Amino acid sequence: MMIMQKPKGTYDVLPRESKKWQYLEDVFRSVCSYYNFKEIRTPIFERTEIFHRSSGEESDIVKKETYTFTDRGKRSMTLRPEGTASTVRAFVENKLYVDSLPQKVYYYGPMFRYERPQAGRYRQFTQFGVEAFGAESPLLDAEVISMAYHIYSILGFDQLVVKVNTLGDQDSRDNYRNALVDYLTPQKEYLCNDCKERIDTNPLRVLDCKIDSFDSPPNMSEYRTEKAQKFFDGMLEYLDALGIPYEVDETLVRGLDYYNHTVFELQATIEGFGSQNTLCGGGRYNGLVKEFGGPDIPGIGFAFGVDRTLLALEAAGIKLSKPEYINCYVATFPETRVEGARLVDALRLSGFITEMSHEEKSLKAQLKQADKMNAEIILILGEEEFNNEEIIVKHQGEQINVKLENIIDYLDSLNLGEINE
RNA sequence: GCGAUUGUGGUGAAGUGGUUAACACGUCGGAUUGUGGCUCCGAUAUUCGAGGGUUCGAUUCCCUUCAGUCGCCCCA
Numbered sequence: 001m002m003i004m005q006k007p008k009g010t011y012d013v014l015p016r017e018s019k020k021w022q023y024l025e026d027v028f029r030s031v032c033s034y035y036n037f038k039e040i041r042t043p044i045f046e047r048t049e050i051f052h053r054s055s056g057e058e059s060d061i062v063k064k065e066t067y068t069f070t071d072r073g074k075r076s077m078t079l080r081p082e083g084t085a086s087t088v089r090a091f092v093e094n095k096l097y098v099d100s101l102p103q104k105v106y107y108y109g110p111m112f113r114y115e116r117p118q119a120g121r122y123r124q125f126t127q128f129g130v131e132a133f134g135a136e137s138p139l140l141d142a143e144v145i146s147m148a149y150h151i152y153s154i155l156g157f158d159q160l161v162v163k164v165n166t167l168g169d170q171d172s173r174d175n176y177r178n179a180l181v182d183y184l185t186p187q188k189e190y191l192c193n194d195c196k197e198r199i200d201t202n203p204l205r206v207l208d209c210k211i212d213s214f215d216s217p218p219n220m221s222e223y224r225t226e227k228a229q230k231f232f233d234g235m236l237e238y239l240d241a242l243g244i245p246y247e248v249d250e251t252l253v254r255g256l257d258y259y260n261h262t263v264f265e266l267q268a269t270i271e272g273f274g275s276q277n278t279l280c281g282g283g284r285y286n287g288l289v290k291e292f293g294g295p296d297i298p299g300i301g302f303a304f305g306v307d308r309t310l311l312a313l314e315a316a317g318i319k320l321s322k323p324e325y326i327n328c329y330v331a332t333f334p335e336t337r338v339e340g341a342r343l344v345d346a347l348r349l350s351g352f353i354t355e356m357s358h359e360e361k362s363l364k365a366q367l368k369q370a371d372k373m374n375a376e377i378i379l380i381l382g383e384e385e386f387n388n389e390e391i392i393v394k395h396q397g398e399q400i401n402v403k404l405e406n407i408i409d410y411l412d413s414l415n416l417g418e419i420n421e
Numbered sequence: 422g423c424g425a426u427u428g429u430g431g432u433g434a435a436g437u438g439g440u441u442a443a444c445a446c447g448u449c450g451g452a453u454u455g456u457g458g459c460u461c462c463g464a465u466a467u468u469c470g471a472g473g474g475u476u477c478g479a480u481u482c483c484c485u486u487c488a489g490u491c492g493c494c495c496c497a
Contacts, residue, residue, distance in 0.1 A: 060495050118491060127497060255496060305497030367457035
């Protein structure tokens, strides 16, 4: 086996593509600043219980997808599979709730899930996410959805659909859960083994089962409390007002236990795009902060798949990165290499992206290299010119001699870089 | 966890049970002394993912393994 290879399901972001990542990250950060979300950075691993408690012992993430290890102090640690649990933990631990609410934060970084890799799914992947604590208002739900939606608008991507649903409040869920258990119990013996367990642990997920199917399971919306319905309707009203196109999808339930009320996903609708088309998913998690030992403060957030978004943008033919280029290439001769190195350094400190050859080559080879690098201007430091304290400047096919002492001012006057921005 | 499929140089790829593994791109160098593109010339795989087996002989056949890709499940 070849040892020098990356772990399964990971990827390298190579120099030729890192600009795209930086650009996306810039868009996230600027949108966050408009919506007044502040960054929070938490560890990429936590005590295992943090994730088990929040996501639910029976969730797929906890049951088969976590990267869990025992550290040297015999503590069970887990690489974070998602961002909300760590954020809530930090929110509670640092008592951020004593400040005025709502508190709005965002995070950006790697997440880890042990899965079979495929298009748009990796074991280490990157998420950008936001969490807003402390306002139980449908306006906040709409604001968060709008935020996710607008990121795509800014990127110029419109081949997506916003799906929304509500799981209702605790009473709605309890009502529905009871109805579901009553419905399922009589037919328990016909269910698959997983579902037999799920009736006790998490009956909602029985409906998700792809093995068992049901004729007429209870309808979630009938068990929704009036209050929960009103909250959902209010949220939709705001979405309408904000001009966010959406579809209500009653089957949208999502995999984590902590959600209630609003849940939503943004899905890519590009034809032929892989099956991993959920670009962004989120929802409300009232009660989670309390469960982590904080006050009973509501929360809502979303997680945004950065790698998937990059794939979607590529599939849609949207170009994020501009061609690579440099401002100046300094060509030298053996006699002027030392002076050339000093000049290169001076140009760099003046803000010009500058290169020279690191080994002695013919002038022709240096000019070719300058072309490869898309140099905007080429400076040739010839021996004769140097003796006259001058340098040759080639710019857009023209060539003139400039006094060395004036070179920075001259380059400033050319406004280099502007055509590339 | 299950299923399908693939694995030849930096990249895209052709190929065959048996002397030197096409071709294209890329990269580098050169085409008379210090001028870029194009063109032309030259250099770029002791080796066909790894390990084992069959065979006189395997990159080509078989097994195992690793990795990639795609799908199921689930999700970002």
